[in-house]
Amino acid sequence: MTHRVAAPPQLAISTVIFALRQDAAGNTTLMLPLVQRIREPHLGDWALPGGPLNATEDLSDAAARNLRETTGLEPRYLEQLYAFGDPARSSNEERVVSIVYWALVESSEADQAIQSRNVQWFAADCIPNLAFDHNLIVEYALWRLRTKLSYSRVAHGFLGEEFTLSQLREVYEIVLQKPLDKANFRRTIEASKSIVPTGQRVSGGSHRPPQLYTYDKTLNLTDQGPLTSKSAIRHNSETSTK
Amino acid sequence: MTHRVAAPPQLAISTVIFALRQDAAGNTTLMLPLVQRIREPHLGDWALPGGPLNATEDLSDAAARNLRETTGLEPRYLEQLYAFGDPARSSNEERVVSIVYWALVESSEADQAIQSRNVQWFAADCIPNLAFDHNLIVEYALWRLRTKLSYSRVAHGFLGEEFTLSQLREVYEIVLQKPLDKANFRRTIEASKSIVPTGQRVSGGSHRPPQLYTYDKTLNLTDQGPLTSKSAIRHNSETSTK
Structure with a gap:
């Protein structure tokens, strides 16, 4: 019987990006961009844009950089959603804990996003089977967006x-x-x-x-209490004062 | 000039635990337990209970285990608070990203918690200077608790x-x-x-x-939408049906 020493969990950052865009039938719809995976596991499956955390990078900066690199987007609203770490979400080889952000972008900005064979927008309520637990993540982000609409700006x-x-x-x-x-x-x-x-x-x-x-500009877009003015949503604070 | 290759960020799980308890003057007060650090960095400083994530453990299970080990508590309410990952929060040697949970326990349960020289309860609005960025974490948890009181159970x-x-x-x-x-x-x-x-x-x-x-039992204590019945708050779901 052989025992392998389990490697420490890896950290990744992913982002769910929402925008209101016209679908193929010309109806304005809540949509999100997905990226087709070009490596195993889940080669060829659609997934949320994401990647590793650089050594000196804050979590929100990593999310913003990743968004820029994969989609060209720099959203006004970028907020931490949740950390997903169920051991069953990863392959046996390597455990990955994903800290997920969510972002909202204006339609006009979304229209300028990178589009390629590997980056495509899907209607939020009609997405394919995604890699890993990304369907659950999208479902949760949608719930958060709809809940938050009722009590925030x-x-x-x-x-x-x-x-x-x-x-x-x-x-x-x-x-x-x-x-x-x-x-x-x-x-x-x-x-x-x-x-x-x-x-x-x-x-x-x-x-x-x-x-x-x-x-009302005196109300912060992402109400995070003591974190609002601090590094946790630094990227958002910078872009929202443009 | 020497370049060290930066080690990948380490993951830790910490928990902010709130209970209503009598302070030294006999007034019922919002309090939380802190643990005195027995190693560097920040040797001797007070800090939130926490520790590493085991290889096969879900995030919420790690938080629950840690709580049990340091305080003997098994809270009814345990929910993910936020992931803190500012590079400046760690020492130069080793970057740590902490996924923080928060927990509420009944007064009668809190009275049975482990008390020792190294584990003590402090009034939430009157805590000492803590290790790392734990003061910010406590401040954010307090804000979340007070905000959430107004729209949840x-x-x-x-x-x-x-x-x-x-x-x-x-x-x-x-x-x-x-x-x-x-x-x-x-x-x-x-x-x-x-x-x-x-x-x-x-x-x-x-x-x-x-x-x-x-x-009303038909309303879930931690309203997490699609995550409520899933592994992300599995520990909570198990304990709340006792």
Whole structure:
């Protein structure tokens, strides 16, 4: 009987990136980019973008670098999601613990992302069988996004600096996959005090063009309490002050 | 000039454990146990209980084992808090990424925890300078606990199976460090539909003893969506069905 000494667990960083994009039928849909694996295990399967942590790199910096390298994206919203470490998720040869981030990008930015045979966008609710436990990770990220929409300003991650109430409601409707009552939505959002009118209106021909709003900048996009101003989400803080 | 090849980051699991206990002055206070380090770096400093991840162990199992070994505690509530990986948190020799869990234990259980010269309980808002970045970790855990109290049934982690509305309010008052209006509190809790009357009253001499409540068991204590029934919080699921 031979005993192999188990190697210490390896660390990897992966990211679930969400954007609202047009699917093949032209409907705006919640989508995410996946990368086709070019090595074993799971050669040829789709997987979340990810890679190892460099020796001197913070976790969020590793997530941001990885995103840049695989997709060309630099999201406004980047936050730690969860660490996945079930021993059964790895091969027998090498145990990998993945610290997963999630990111939101605006549609216009997503349109400029790298597209290749190996990097493709899929509708979030219609993804193939992924490598490792990545289906569970996507499912959890979707749950977190939908939950967080109800009590935070996370929707801003999908929008430009200024937006109309209709555009904001559309984000909620697409992510939650259900129509929302216009008047109720306006009341709820106004009561939350998370957005402020810019005083401007959409330029255009209509008699009474809709008002433009912006998010209250005094509220942080990723509410992480004591971590907000610290290194744990340093990348996000830097990009959100652009 | 010599270059050392940087070793891959090591993984550690630490836990912030909260309980409501009497401080030296006899006031019920939010407290947590700390362990005095018996080796370098930070020899003699207080730190969170923690240790390495065993080769075949899930992350939450490692947290639970570690808690058992250092404090004798088996908390009802055990949930992943955050992964801390700033390179500056470690010594130059060895980089450590810590996946941190947080746990809540009932006062009666906390009273049976191991106490020794090397394991002591401190008031959560009055802890000494800790090893590594553990002060930041405690600060973040406190923030998470206080935030989560407002939208989840996390307070149950401090209470027995049955409790009165006064006992529940006391948990909120101690954790949030402010008095709460009795009638408002009752209205808010009843509107949340998270607790149900047991039909029993506290046994005792008073003319109209207070009603007993229990938490709605159909709601999970740690709401983790798709992860709830899966391995990520397996330990919690096992203990919460006792």
